[in-house]
Amino acid sequence: NAKVSIALAGNPNSGKTTIFNSVTGARQHVGNYPGVTVEKREGFRRYRDKELLIVDLPGTYSLTAHSVDELVARNFIIKDKPDVIVDILDASNLERNLYLAVQLLELERPIVVALNMTDVAENMGTKIDEQVLSRKLGVAVVRTVGNRHNGIDELLAATVKVAEEKAQKPFIINYGDAVEGKIAEISALLAEERHNLHFPLRWLAIKLLENDPEIRNTVQALPGGVRVTTVVAAARESLQATFETEPELAIANLRYQFVGSLCQDVIVSKRDGWLTTS
Numbered sequence: 001n002a003k004v005s006i007a008l009a010g011n012p013n014s015g016k017t018t019i020f021n022s023v024t025g026a027r028q029h030v031g032n033y034p035g036v037t038v039e040k041r042e043g044f045r046r047y048r049d050k051e052l053l054i055v056d057l058p059g060t061y062s063l064t065a066h067s068v069d070e071l072v073a074r075n076f077i078i079k080d081k082p083d084v085i086v087d088i089l090d091a092s093n094l095e096r097n098l099y100l101a102v103q104l105l106e107l108e109r110p111i112v113v114a115l116n117m118t119d120v121a122e123n124m125g126t127k128i129d130e131q132v133l134s135r136k137l138g139v140a141v142v143r144t145v146g147n148r149h150n151g152i153d154e155l156l157a158a159t160v161k162v163a164e165e166k167a168q169k170p171f172i173i174n175y176g177d178a179v180e181g182k183i184a185e186i187s188a189l190l191a192e193e194r195h196n197l198h199f200p201l202r203w204l205a206i207k208l209l210e211n212d213p214e215i216r217n218t219v220q221a222l223p224g225g226v227r228v229t230t231v232v233a234a235a236r237e238s239l240q241a242t243f244e245t246e247p248e249l250a251i252a253n254l255r256y257q258f259v260g261s262l263c264q265d266v267i268v269s270k271r272d273g274w275l276t277t278s
């Protein structure tokens with residue numbers, strides 16, 4: 001296929017619009033996402049034998065149902081199914097940016113990571129091993145400095161390559177036995193409804209345990225929705241007892257722990273070590 005649709009995702013101020021402009025130049029137009037006043041910026045670019053259609057998604061820190069921007073971003077990814085998501089990370093704020101990255105990965109769509117603002121990170125003395133990051137996330141990672149157009153061609157090449165490969169390696173955070181048991185139980189129930197569902201089952205199960213209002217409503221409307229809702233309520237109660245806190249907080253904490261240890265694995269030097277070795 002000569003057409004490749006690409007969605008740019010990332011935290012606010014990670015450099016999405018800068019990279020979007022660098023890639024598309026003047027070939028862009030602005031509209032709105034259906035039903036909401038969130039601005040939708042689309043652009044085009046010819047790259048080798050491909051026609052790229054690029055959408056600049058709203059910047060978000062998370063993918064909950066609690067903000068319109070986050071709902072727009074996640075629904076676009078799930079329902080419009082762009083061929084590739086390019087997740088633009090601010091390398092100088094790696095931990096917070098990886099928190100979104102792992103949530104994007106949990107949507108089980110093809111992803112390329114742009115490690116942007118690497119100049120700012122290095123000025124702060126933070127060096128990131130992008131090969132380790134690539135291996136840990138199971139996706140291509142390309143270093144960029146968006147405002148200097150550095151790495152943009154490599155980013156496009158990696159993006160088109162992912163679009164051609166199609167296969168996305170599964171990415172799974174292990175949330176520990178208590179949560180994983182509940183995810184398995186709910187996923188099995190959802191599997192019976194899979195023809196009515198557009199979202200990945202594991203992701204839906206996690207969102208139900210997090211009491212995500214949009215997913216709760218979607219599932220309630222299914223033929224077997226009442227049964228799923230009852231099982232989810234019992235699972236949430238059980239997790240509440242295990243963690244002695246709201247399951248959504250427990251799950252967010254587990255995700256933060258995962259991201260924290262990921263950061264330790266990929267950040268090779270901070271200011272101190274940096275100065276003594278140079």
Ligand code: GDP
Nearest residue numbers: 012013014015016017018116117144145146147
């Ligand atoms: P967005 O909110 O993700 O769309 O971020 P923008 O594209 O608006 O970028 C935010 C700011 O960061 C702008 O002032 C850009 O010029 C700047 N910027 C983008 N990429 C880089 C980069 O790699 N390095 C540096 N130093 N600045 C950048």
Ligand code: K
Nearest residue numbers: 012013014017
């Ligand atoms: K901005």
Ligand code: MG
Nearest residue numbers: 016017018059
């Ligand atoms: Mg922007």
